[in-house]
Amino acid sequence: MKALVIDDSRTMRRIVSSVLKDLGYDTVEAGDGQQALDALAAAGDGDFDLACIDWNMPVMDGLTFVTKVRANRAWRGITLMMVTTESEHGQIVRALAAGAHEYLIKPFTPDALRDKLELLGLLPIEELA
Amino acid sequence: MSTALVVVAKDQILAITQDVFAAMIDGGEVLITERAGAAGEFVDPVCAWVDMTVAALGLGARAVVRTETAAAHELTRALLMMDASEFVGPEDLADAFGELANVVGGNVKSLLAAPAVLSLPTVAAHAPELGAGQFLQDLTLDWRGHILVVSLWMLG
Amino acid sequence: MSLTAESFTFVADLVRKRSAIHLAPGKEYLVESRLMPLARRCGVTVDDYVRRQRVAANPLEFELIVEALTTNETSWFRDALPFQALTEHILPQAVGALTAGVPLRIWSAACSTGQEPYSIAMTVLEQLRASRRVEIIATDLSGEVLDKAGRGVYSQLEINRGLPARFLVKHFTKRGAEWAIADELRSMVRFSKHNLLTAPPIGGPYDIVFLRNVLIYFDVEVKRDILRRLRKSMRPGGFLVLGAAETTVGIDDAWTRVQVGRSSIYQNSGSSA
Numbered sequence: 001m002k003a004l005v006i007d008d009s010r011t012m013r014r015i016v017s018s019v020l021k022d023l024g025y026d027t028v029e030a031g032d033g034q035q036a037l038d039a040l041a042a043a044g045d046g047d048f049d050l051a052c053i054d055w056n057m058p059v060m061d062g063l064t065f066v067t068k069v070r071a072n073r074a075w076r077g078i079t080l081m082m083v084t085t086e087s088e089h090g091q092i093v094r095a096l097a098a099g100a101h102e103y104l105i106k107p108f109t110p111d112a113l114r115d116k117l118e119l120l121g122l123l124p125i126e127e128l129a
Numbered sequence: 130m131s132t133a134l135v136v137v138a139k140d141q142i143l144a145i146t147q148d149v150f151a152a153m154i155d156g157g158e159v160l161i162t163e164r165a166g167a168a169g170e171f172v173d174p175v176c177a178w179v180d181m182t183v184a185a186l187g188l189g190a191r192a193v194v195r196t197e198t199a200a201a202h203e204l205t206r207a208l209l210m211m212d213a214s215e216f217v218g219p220e221d222l223a224d225a226f227g228e229l230a231n232v233v234g235g236n237v238k239s240l241l242a243a244p245a246v247l248s249l250p251t252v253a254a255h256a257p258e259l260g261a262g263q264f265l266q267d268l269t270l271d272w273r274g275h276i277l278v279v280s281l282w283m284l285g
Numbered sequence: 286m287s288l289t290a291e292s293f294t295f296v297a298d299l300v301r302k303r304s305a306i307h308l309a310p311g312k313e314y315l316v317e318s319r320l321m322p323l324a325r326r327c328g329v330t331v332d333d334y335v336r337r338q339r340v341a342a343n344p345l346e347f348e349l350i351v352e353a354l355t356t357n358e359t360s361w362f363r364d365a366l367p368f369q370a371l372t373e374h375i376l377p378q379a380v381g382a383l384t385a386g387v388p389l390r391i392w393s394a395a396c397s398t399g400q401e402p403y404s405i406a407m408t409v410l411e412q413l414r415a416s417r418r419v420e421i422i423a424t425d426l427s428g429e430v431l432d433k434a435g436r437g438v439y440s441q442l443e444i445n446r447g448l449p450a451r452f453l454v455k456h457f458t459k460r461g462a463e464w465a466i467a468d469e470l471r472s473m474v475r476f477s478k479h480n481l482l483t484a485p486p487i488g489g490p491y492d493i494v495f496l497r498n499v500l501i502y503f504d505v506e507v508k509r510d511i512l513r514r515l516r517k518s519m520r521p522g523g524f525l526v527l528g529a530a531e532t533t534v535g536i537d538d539a540w541t542r543v544q545v546g547r548s549s550i551y552q553n554s555g556s557s558a
Contacts (some may be wrong), residue, residue: 022301087459088459095456105444115447119447
């Protein structure tokens with residue numbers, strides 16, 4: 001499984017990536033929506049399973065990114081999850097309407113991220129040694 | 130229009146800050162608590178803030194987080210799961226402390242009476258000028274023996 | 286006798302692989318206190334228990350360990366799979382088996398702060414016609430958690446745990462920094478104090494019972510007693526949903542295990558005697 005972690009804060013990218021890696025994901029990081037689009041374009045279709053997307057970022061914000069991804073047929077298979085501090089009811093409605101599949105509010109615990117992936121059926125089945 | 134836009138109680142800021150620290154820094158435990166009295170001057174401060182703007186009203190608020198640089202180092206290590214011996218560079222420090230202000234501020238924004246837009250965080254060695262703004266809340270906190278101040282201002 | 290570094294590292298690795306939760310050194314006390322009931326069940330110290338499990342490598346027991354260390358807060362739609370089974374199999378079957386006019390009765394046992402019964406209620410609203418009468422009773426030993434469950438107000442951190450975003454926006458409103466569940470859902474669930482070691486709560490016979498991650502804490506005799514009492518409070522053919530690490534097999538044979546997707550559920554195959 002492969003995830004794109006999009007956040008202008010590298011602290012947050014590292015936190016999200018570290019949880020995803022522990023769960024068995026490969027991760028690629030991007031600092032804004034445009035960088036993330038570039039990363040998707042550079043990858044093969046079907047390469048990414050998941051994108052974790054901050055909302056407020058320079059250059060291109062997360063909502064714009066979601067809209068652009070959803071407008072491209074080739075990227076239909078990517079599950080889009082907002083991971084943001086935006087926590088008003090109306091903002092969550094906006095993100096879902098733009099095409100986000102899930103929404104995780106910052107601050108979150110590692111198990112909250114895990115719960116969301118379980119819900120989405122995106123939890124890699126771990127093999128225990 | 131008055132401060133009615135920003136009716137945020139000290140307890141709410143405390144609850145938000147405690148949630149942020151418990152979830153992201155202290156492994157689920159509440160190790161940050163309110164501290165009686167004012168903080169006094171910081172010797173070597175670091176300061177991060179985000180603005181929340183209600184464009185239609187030409188109004189906004191600002192959430193400011195301040196602490197000693199040494200405490201911000203420790204916070205950064207905790208956030209990034211670094212060892213006590215690992216070096217924290219200035220960029221890591223600014224990024225981590227800025228993100229802390231962003232998460233606290235973003236949650237405060239959701240308590241405002243009107244939908245607001247959140248700015249990206251700014252990190253500096255000193256607090257910004259209050260200017261024409263109005264001071265609303267000042268919460269002094271104790272985190273593992275360090276002092277941390279979260280403030281909320283009204284911007285005119 | 287305290288936990289050795291070796292045992293701690295083993296448990297921490299297991300939990301990290303399964304749940305992405307990091308148990309940093311210094312959390313030995315947490316491991317000790319959480320695993321104590323499991324160790325006591327085997328009549329050994331926590332350290333001996335962990336050593337034994339390392340050798341035995343029993344996946345069910347591993348699941349219990351992870352469960353014990355991660356059940357800090359209750360999740361919505363916890364474990365996801367049981368709710369998939371509820372949607373795809375249990376609700377259609379249970380409703381199909383009902384006589385016209387009889388309400389569907391669901392019991393969420395050991396419901397803690399209410400996430401499970403409300404998740405059931407949300408699923409019911411989604412799946413069944415509005416005209417279908419449904420009664421959900423949710424019980425717990427603790428009056429304190431029931432008070433919170435009845436208020437239906439949750440912190441952001443609680444909301445973050447497994448609640449699908451579409452349900453959040455549909456069924457909750459923001460109240461300050463917290464989220465309040467809609468009255469429509471609150472009115473669907475009746476909360477009541479109840480001890481599983483006593484007679485089942487009034488309101489049966491139940492068509493569906495959720496009893497998850499409770500049996501693990503009891504020895505076989507008590508488990509059997511609980512399962513028998515449960516059967517008597519349920520309709521023949523009624524469905525029992527247990528935790529992923531729990532089973533009726535080998536304890537009380539009057540249940541039929543039904544495989545639905547990746548989860549096992551249990552059907553009351555006996556008469557109500």
